[in-house]
Amino acid sequence: MKKIAFLSLTLLFSLSLFAQNVDNGGKYGPYVTNKFFDNWFISFGAGTQVLFGEHDNNASFKDRLSPAVDFSIGKWVTPSIGFRAQYSGYEARGVVRDPLAKFITGPSSKLAGYYDEKFNFFNLHADVLWNLSSTIGGYRMDRTIEFIPFLGVGYAKSWKKNVNPEFKEAAAVTGLINKVRLSDALNLNLEIRALLVNRRFDGYNVGNGIEEIVSATVGFTYNFAKRGFNRYQPPIVPDYSPYNNRIDELERRIRDAEDKSSKLSRELTAAKESEPKVVNVVEYVVSPIAIFFPIGQSRLTDKDLINIGNFAEIVKKSGKKYKIMGSADSATGSRRINQKLSEDRANAVYNALVNKFGVNPQQLEVIAKGDKNEPFDKPILNRVVILE
Numbered sequence: 001m002k003k004i005a006f007l008s009l010t011l012l013f014s015l016s017l018f019a020q021n022v023d024n025g026g027k028y029g030p031y032v033t034n035k036f037f038d039n040w041f042i043s044f045g046a047g048t049q050v051l052f053g054e055h056d057n058n059a060s061f062k063d064r065l066s067p068a069v070d071f072s073i074g075k076w077v078t079p080s081i082g083f084r085a086q087y088s089g090y091e092a093r094g095v096v097r098d099p100l101a102k103f104i105t106g107p108s109s110k111l112a113g114y115y116d117e118k119f120n121f122f123n124l125h126a127d128v129l130w131n132l133s134s135t136i137g138g139y140r141m142d143r144t145i146e147f148i149p150f151l152g153v154g155y156a157k158s159w160k161k162n163v164n165p166e167f168k169e170a171a172a173v174t175g176l177i178n179k180v181r182l183s184d185a186l187n188l189n190l191e192i193r194a195l196l197v198n199r200r201f202d203g204y205n206v207g208n209g210i211e212e213i214v215s216a217t218v219g220f221t222y223n224f225a226k227r228g229f230n231r232y233q234p235p236i237v238p239d240y241s242p243y244n245n246r247i248d249e250l251e252r253r254i255r256d257a258e259d260k261s262s263k264l265s266r267e268l269t270a271a272k273e274s275e276p277k278v279v280n281v282v283e284y285v286v287s288p289i290a291i292f293f294p295i296g297q298s299r300l301t302d303k304d305l306i307n308i309g310n311f312a313e314i315v316k317k318s319g320k321k322y323k324i325m326g327s328a329d330s331a332t333g334s335r336r337i338n339q340k341l342s343e344d345r346a347n348a349v350y351n352a353l354v355n356k357f358g359v360n361p362q363q364l365e366v367i368a369k370g371d372k373n374e375p376f377d378k379p380i381l382n383r384v385v386i387l388e
Contacts, residue, residue: 031079031139031229038226039076041084045069045191045219049092052212053202056094058111066091066118068215070191074129079139079229082129086152086173088193089122092213094202102203103160117202118160121213123195125154125173141184141228148177156197167203172196179221184228187221288388291349295332295383298344300352308349311387312357323365324349325386329379330371339370349385 049068050056056064067090074084095114096104103119133146156171175193182188195213202211289311291304300308315322326346328338346368353359374382 030232032232034077034226034229037224039082039228040224041072041074041076041221042224043070043072043074043187043189043219043221045189045217047191047215047217049090049213049215051092051094051202052214053094053096054199054204054211055096055114058114059095059108060110063110064093066093068217070193070215070217070219072221074127076129076131076229079134080131082131084127084129084150085125086127087122087124088195088215089120089156091118091120092158092202093118096202096204098204102163102165103158117204119158119203120160121156121158121201123154123156123171123173125152125171127152127173129177139229142181144181146179146181148179150175150177156195156201158201158203160203163203167198167201169198169201185223185225187223189217189219189221191215191217191219193217288386291345291385291387292381293345293383293385295329295380296341298341298348300348305352305356308352308387309357312353312359315353315359315363316357319363321363321365323367323386323388324353325373325375325388326366326368327373327375327382327384327386328371329382330374331379333371335370339368342370343368345383345385349387 047068048065050061050064050066068088069090070086070088072084072086074082076082094117095108095111096117097114099115101115101117103117104115105118106116108114108116127150129148129150131146131148133143133148134140137143150173152173154171154173155168157166157168159166173193173195175191177192178190180188180190193215195215196210197213199205199209199211289307291300291307293299324346326342326344326349328341328345330338333341346366350364350366353364354361371382375384375386376382
């Protein structure tokens with residue numbers, strides 16, 4: 001009765017925690033099958049365990065408690081189903097009535113006619129994990145608490161130092177895991193596990209049926225990346241009508257271009273067959289002219305205006321743009337005076353072209369660089385304005 005009450009209380013405790021985390025949001029499958037290296041985990045735990053043998057119920061519960069450890073590695077295949085391999089065990093304690101039992105340590109100090117027993121054991125088993133929380137409440141990676149029953153089979157061995165024989169048995173395992181989420185990578189686990197094995201496992205082969213070792217451990221699970229599952233997204237049938245309309249429009253443009261090309265081809269053939277036309281183009285070309293000034297002066301003479309007038313007629317007919325470059329010689333005067341003198345000379349020519357001979361100002365560019373620009377090798381020749 002004690003072990004039934006123990007398992008019942010554990011189950012009720014787990015269900016009460018699970019009820020706080022049921023997802024009513026409808027987060028059910030289907031989910032995309034994960035890759036081989038996705039959703040792997042390792043876990044370890046430590047706690048206590050109790051042996052339920054032929055006569056163990058006669059001893060007090062606390063006197064039968066012994067340390068327990070476990071280590072697991074596994075993988076979640078779907079949000080609800082996973083597999084793991086686990087190593088568990090360490091030590092078991094109990095009482096028997098046979099002084100010839102293999103694992104006794106001596107007469108019991110608390111029960112007359114009984115002998116205390118203690119032995120080491122381990123259990124290596126493969127389990128199927130069922131995430132009941134995901135099955136009932138829908139998959140949620142951020143659920144705080146989850147309830148995971150499991151069932152497995154494996155190999156168990158019991159022994160005591162310097163005692164023969166050792167017992168090696170096939171074993172069944174069942175239990176449940178209460179998983180508390182700490183982060184995406186780390187969980188806290190409370191695991192309740194029952195090992196079911198042949199009755200001779202404790203070195204005392206009396207009676208019928210099986211023996212059980214029930215353990216409770218607390219530990220941690222580390223979840224390797226990639227973690228979690230992706231919901232399956234049904235394929236979306238694309239609407240190609242915009243593309244088809246675009247194709248039709250492009251085909252129409254191609255046809256129009258072909259029609260224009262055919263028309264141009266016909267016009268070209270007609271042009272080749274027609275008589276050539278002679279086109280006379282008059283181009284006005286003018287050479288640069290130079291207007292020379294006496295030293296220190298910027299006034300134009302009548303002779304200068306004749307040359308400027310002839311130049312103006314060509315400028316107006318050509319429609320091109322021309323430069324008016326004013327200069328002064330560096331051999332006389334200061335740089336400031338020469339700069340002013342070059343500007344006055346260039347402006348005098350500009351004013352004559354625009355105001356006297358009617359040249360468009362947009363066709364003229366006035367440049368004055370004082371004595372920095374000397375186009376000739378003699379000072380007297382550099383007192384000049386060049387039109388080009």
